[in-house]
Amino acid sequence: MWLHLQMRKAWKKLPAILTSLLVACAAFVASAPSDVELDEKAKVNHRLDSLNILLYTILLSLTVLTIWSFKHRRIRFLxxxxxxxxYGLIVGAIIRYSYTSSEVSHLSVIPASGSGSQGGLNLTVPPDSLWLLLKKGPATLPKNKTYAYVFKGEISDSESKQIEQKATFDPEIFFNILLPPIIFNAGYSLKRKYFFRNLGTIFTLAFIGTTVSSVVIGAVLxxxxxxxxxxxxxxxxxTFYFGALISATDPVTILAIFNDLHVDVNLYALVFGESVLNDAVAIVLSSAIQNYGEKFSGENSGGFNFAAFSQSIGVFAWTFSSSFAIGGAMGxxxxxxxxxxxxxxxxxxxxxxxxxMSYSTFLIAEVADLTGIVAVLxxxxxxAHYTYNNLSRDSRLRTKQLFELLNFLAENFIFCYIGVSMFTFPKHHFDTVFIFAAFVAIxxxxxxNVYPLSFLLNLGRKNKISWNFQHVLFFSGLRGAIAFALAIRNTLSEARQTLLTTTSVIVIVTVIVCGGSTTQLxxxxNIPVGVDDEAECMQIHMRSMYTPLDGNPKPDGSSADPYVEGGPPKPQDKALLARWWQNFDGRYMKPLLTHSRPTLLETMPVFCTPIARLLTTTEQLTQERVEPINTLSGDPTFAHFEGQDVRRLFP
Structure with a gap:
């Protein structure tokens, strides 16, 4: 009886249920075409993204194979x-002139009066996002739909194709993903022995020299x-912003040839050390100039504001020192x-x-409105100086090889992108006169930068920087990834677009021409090559070890290397700052941060014994005393005496 009543109730509700199902089916059928089209559009975008990544993967693969071929045949002209x-230029030209896909669809809209989140639209600053409302209709949509579009920048070519747009990356990708491993590897692979030996010269060329170069380039332009x-x-x-960004040198080509030919380690240290710090200085300097322009130039109708200039110098000093402190603290x-x-x-x-921990250093500095590149350097x-000593043998090998690989891939990807973007980037603006003037200015x-500062440095140096070394330093001022990343970050105005194009041309010309002529230079x-690094490291090198590239020794038996004259380097040959730091580092920093001897119990005052014992590990107390000797690669080895066993240092 109960079942019969339930069936009668269900039978009465059946028409309403069928009506609801018919309405739902009609709505589904009406919306199906739009959903299918959206799915198809998503598939097309996915295919284009995959094609874009595939293009750069093929470019990198071709680069690797060609490098192997060149190394196998000992070809060094490129x-x-x-x-x-x-390769990037070739692929960019193919994309630009041979790809025949349909163009990107556009919808032109005009903002309504009174729109915007605050009740009105600020026409001087574009909104962060755009909401497109499509109303329902019998022939269009079954219901209202709203689509959100994110701000990407001002358009310059409404006829651009999808593949060209996909081949162009967000500039923030360079700063947040590609540059950190490049800069970190520069610091992690630093040959610290020779870096600190030439610390004063490197700091002078990097800080004063980069500033001088920026001012001169800006003034000339x-x-x-x-x-x-x-x-x-x-x-x-x-012009001064361009002077700052283009002063960032990237002699990766020359340094690679230096490494292959075993060029004098002191010259290598000068070129490498100056370029590493030079990048950091150029980034902070360009940021300070941009900060001056954004905050103060309008107050004085574009004229010079001394108070604003002084404040920008303070911002420069604060940004650099704070970024340095964050990087050191995280290390x-x-x-x-x-x-x-x-x-x-x-x-x-x-x-x-x-x-x-290393990558978070970059992010912490960026979040604090500082410079992550300086911090990660x-x-x-x-x-390399402290943590490396504490790592297990497997981790030492892994970290070295991992960052070498990331550096190689990131750097070559950027140079591939520079070539491709010459044809696909929509905001290039060629100005032949300005490009020519820029070459003269740099x-x-x-x-x-090089010659006057070298002259002043030689007045106080015992080991002079020879004219030949100065010429190589001058020639090593190639432009590369840092300059390009700074230039592409802001291309809103026509002037900034011209700066990007000029920077790209300078990078391409200097890398191909200057990099290819390094061996002949x-x-x-007569730069000495074939230097025995191990002998140099152990300070037993002889003049006969230095051979000019042409293979002909000096007729008088002397060396072309100015650092060899006078015998092996002595402690007093180091910069005063380097000697002070070496003493402080050996007595306090290394015992605190590594397992090295002597321990803090031996170097700190007696009243600090409780703290020293807390900061000293059992491994430090039980191991025999060893003396660290830094190899050329910056990795510590250990000299042991009286048959002492140090195998436990390398688990």
Missing amino acids: HETGLAVI YGFVQVFGTSSEFSFLD CATAMLTKFTHVRDFPLLETALFVL FCGICQ IVGRAA LSWF
Whole structure:
């Protein structure tokens, strides 16, 4: 009886249920075409993204194979970065002139009056996002739909194709993903022995030299623009901003050839050390100039504001020093973690912690509105100097090889992208007059950096920087990844678009031409090659070890290397700052952050014994005393005496 009543109730509700099902089916059928089209559009975008990544993967693969072929045949007239640029140019031209897909669809809209989140639209600043409302209709949509579009920038070519747009990356990818491993590896692979030996010279060339170069380039360009005029309007700040960003050198091509030929380690240290710090200085300097322009130039109608200039100098000093402090602190924190924990028993976890702590250094500095590149550079130096000693043997090998690989891939990807973007980037603006003036300006700026400062440095140096070394330093001012990344970050105005195009042309020309002529340059200037690094490291090198590139020894038996004259380097040959730091580092920093001897119990005052004991590990107390000797690669080896066993240092 109960079942019969339930069936009668259900039968009465059946018409309503069928009506609801019919309405739902009708709505589904009406919306199906739009959903199918959206799915198809998503598939097309996915295929284009995959094609874009595939293109760059093929470019990198071709670069690797060509590098192997060149190394196998000992060909040095073209470096891997030059190859990457050339391959990128070829692929960019193919994309630009041979791809025949349909163009990107566009919908032109005009903002309604009174729109915007605050009740009105600020026409001087574009909104962060755009909401497109499509209303329902019998022939269009079954219901209202709203789509959100994110701001990407001002368009310059409405006829651009999808593949061209996909081949162009967000500039933030360079700063947040590609540059950190490059800069970190520069610090992590630093040959610290020779870096600190030439610390004063490197600091002078990097800090004072980069500033001089920026000012000279900016002044020359501004004068050229005022006298001859250009197709774009450049302000005083535009030319000085360009002077700062283009002063970032990237002699990766020359350094690779130096390494292959075993060029004098002191010359290598000067070129490498100056370029590493030079990048950091150029980034902070360009940021300070941009900060001056954004905050203060409008207050004085574009004129010079001394108070604003002084404040910008303060911002420069604060940004650099704070970024340096963050990088050093994170490096020391990682060293403490690896010293006082047993994470080394699990090499995979140890390596993961090392990588995450290193990358977080960059992010912390960026979040604090500082410069992550500077922070990650000094973090890399600290990691190599302290943390590396605490790592297990597996983690040492993994971290070295991992960052070498990331550096290789990131650097060659950037140079490939520079070549591709010459044809696909929509905001290039070619100004032949300005490009020519820029080449003249960077030559004058580099000369004003190297030669006068070398003369002043030689007044106080016992080991003089020879003219041949100065010529190589001048020639090593190639432009590369840092300059391009700074230029592509802001291309809103026509002047900034011209700066990007000029920077790209300068990078391509200097990498291909200057990088390809490095070997011949070394021969012209009789730069010593074939230097025995181990003998140099052990300070038993002889003049006969130095051979010019042409293979002909000096007739008088002397060496072309100015550092060899007078015998092996002595402690007093080091810079005063380097000697002071070496003493402080050996007595306090290394015993605190590593397992090295002497311990803090031996070096700190007696009243600090409780703290010293807390900061000293059992491994430090039980091991025999060893003396660290840094090899050329910066990795510590250990000399043991009286048959002492140090195998436990290398688990």
